[in-house]
Amino acid sequence: MPEFTEYKPGTFCCIDLATTDTEGAKKFYGELFGWELTDQPVGPDMVYTGITQGDKAVGALYALSEEMREMNIPPMWMSYISVENADETAAKAKELGGTMNSDPFDVMDFGRMTVIQDPTGAYFSIWQPKKHHGAEIANEPVSLVWNELMTNDVDKAGAFYTKLFGYAADTQKMGDVNYTSFMNGDRPAAGMMAITPEMGEGIPPHWGIYLAVDDCDATLAKAESLGGRVIAPANEIPEVGRFAVIADPQGAVFGIIKLLKPPA
16 A cells, blocks of 8 residues: 655645534444544644545545535535645635635644635635645555536636646546546646536535545445435446446535546
């Protein structure tokens, strides 16, 4: 199991889950993926639950605060992008039309971050590492393998992310869909596609996560048995793998994928 000890700036480096029911979420994901979940108090009124596979960090989860609930923020997985300087990146994002939830702030001595909403409405976080660089494993079963932006305006979103992180946008036809890979140097950092009417009504622009699995269909069936809901049934992506999209019992959405070959 390869271990990540650093992330190139512009790389998606970590994920965490904001939920309305931490105990329910811990039970669901622990049973589904075999994750170990350890509560870590981070203040007088907050607990941050670390997610590990073996002894390697995968991500974390925490309870939505009352303030977040009053803002109608739903249970959701958040994607973090590694940066050299959170303050400079946040300022550049603002110049490019992004919106900050707050100025960048220190998370104890682990790192510095803020949440940004891109010009099309999708949220993501930036992470300037200090003692904590991000997930210790990725691209392995039951860990993060891909991040994907779904948006109503691929041109506006593409311009924002390429200018903010220096990505090159590689757009190719995948069936009837135009799919853009954001290239961070010679490696793909993430993907982007347009929200279409066929996907259903009310889907907001968002960054989705995909977790690698050994068996997509078996994992999907297990998720349903644990109270998860199928958003997109198992399907093939030619020459890539088999995927599905699930909502956990609290409503947070995530994808699973069995890749035909490991990421390049």
